[in-house]
Amino acid sequence: MALAAARRLLLHAGSRLGRREAVDGARRFANKRVLVETEGPAVMKLRNPPVNSLSLECLTEFTISLEKLENDKSIRGVILTSECPGIFSAGLDLLEMYGRNPAHYAEYWKNVQELWLRLYTSNMILVSAINGASPAGGCLLALCCDYRVMADNPKYTIGLNESLLGIVAPFWFKDMYVNTIGHREAERALQLGTLFSPAEALKVGVVDEVVPEDQVHSKARSVMTKWLAIPDHSRQLTKNMMRKATADNLIKQREADIQNFTSFISKDSIQKSLHMYLEKLKQKKG
Numbered sequence: 001m002a003l004a005a006a007r008r009l010l011l012h013a014g015s016r017l018g019r020r021e022a023v024d025g026a027r028r029f030a031n032k033r034v035l036v037e038t039e040g041p042a043v044m045k046l047r048n049p050p051v052n053s054l055s056l057e058c059l060t061e062f063t064i065s066l067e068k069l070e071n072d073k074s075i076r077g078v079i080l081t082s083e084c085p086g087i088f089s090a091g092l093d094l095l096e097m098y099g100r101n102p103a104h105y106a107e108y109w110k111n112v113q114e115l116w117l118r119l120y121t122s123n124m125i126l127v128s129a130i131n132g133a134s135p136a137g138g139c140l141l142a143l144c145c146d147y148r149v150m151a152d153n154p155k156y157t158i159g160l161n162e163s164l165l166g167i168v169a170p171f172w173f174k175d176m177y178v179n180t181i182g183h184r185e186a187e188r189a190l191q192l193g194t195l196f197s198p199a200e201a202l203k204v205g206v207v208d209e210v211v212p213e214d215q216v217h218s219k220a221r222s223v224m225t226k227w228l229a230i231p232d233h234s235r236q237l238t239k240n241m242m243r244k245a246t247a248d249n250l251i252k253q254r255e256a257d258i259q260n261f262t263s264f265i266s267k268d269s270i271q272k273s274l275h276m277y278l279e280k281l282k283q284k285k286g
């Protein structure tokens with residue numbers, strides 16, 4: 001209830017801010033964790049430092065920004081990227097899934113589902129400019145896009161690495177992976193929790209193009225120009241034809257999926273795995 005009210009407040013604040021900045025001539029709107037520029041091809045930048053983890057607030061702001069863009073009929077495509085140096089997104093926020101209560105887990109998961117459904121079924125052209133590490137939920141964001149351009153930096157990796165954390169990617173993450181890289185590659189990568197280098201990601205089809213780091217944004221823009229040349233109605237109907245079954249698979253069992261997540265993540269053994277993983281992240285800093 002409190003979260004729904006917060007969402008309404010954010011939406012209201014977001015649109016006020018959007019109007020004010022538009023009056024200033026800069027065609028952009030922003031909330032704290034997502035900046036959207038609508039001058040030229042629209043660009044959505046995640047800015048939730050240090051690692052663009054998808055906290056509940058970040059998910060909410062992301063979903064609201066997307067909703068606003070969808071409602072603006074002059075926007076036909078969006079480039080998704082990051083403002084955090086070296087990180088596209090570290091994925092779901094582990095602190096939303098660790099040490100909380102079942103009601104929180106349920107609320108969090110509902111918002112993860114919501115963002116995924118909106119992104120995956122968006123009528124807009126989505127191109128990701130992957131300018132940093134992109135594990136798990138970060139990879140999920142990229143996979144929702146129609147085209148993925150990744151920076152050629154071997155330090156950046158991408159993939160659904162959930163099994164390394166002792167957790168399991170849900171069926172709709174898996175479905176999208178299979179749709180993108182095929183059953184055999186997905187089966188292997190999901191079990192191993194593979195984080196692909198840019199070259200490997202290109203080979204296996206996780207990304208569509210790898211370019212020098214300083215060209216990621218210009219390449220994403222030129223890809224967008226090419227896609228914008230296609231008539232919207234035929235492209236949208238085709239996208240819908242390709243993606244509807246996968247989205248419907250979640251839509252028809254959203255509540256059961258929330259229950260499943262909540263009971264899975266609440267288990268002592270899973271909480272212990274997450275604790276160990278968080279400790280490992282801390283120790284890495286040393």
Ligand SMILES: CCCCCCC/C=C/C(=O)SCCNC(=O)CCNC(=O)[C@H](O)C(C)(C)COP(=O)(O)OP(=O)(O)OC[C@H]1O[C@@H](n2cnc3c(N)ncnc32)[C@H](O)[C@@H]1OP(=O)(O)O
Nearest residue numbers: 053090091092093094095133135136137167168261264281
């Ligand atoms: C039936 C359903 C089952 C459940 C399904 C759940 C599906 C889950 C999907 C997910 O997305 S889980 C998240 C997976 N993400 C990761 O494994 C990434 C972990 N992070 C990293 O590997 C690294 O942080 C990085 C992204 C490569 C960046 O490395 P860098 O050296 O630049 O920064 P760090 O020092 O490691 O991190 C800084 C700071 O941020 C914290 N942090 C990192 N990732 C997360 C995260 N995903 N959530 C929350 N916090 C994160 C990290 O602990 C550091 O914190 P401090 O020590 O500074 O407090």
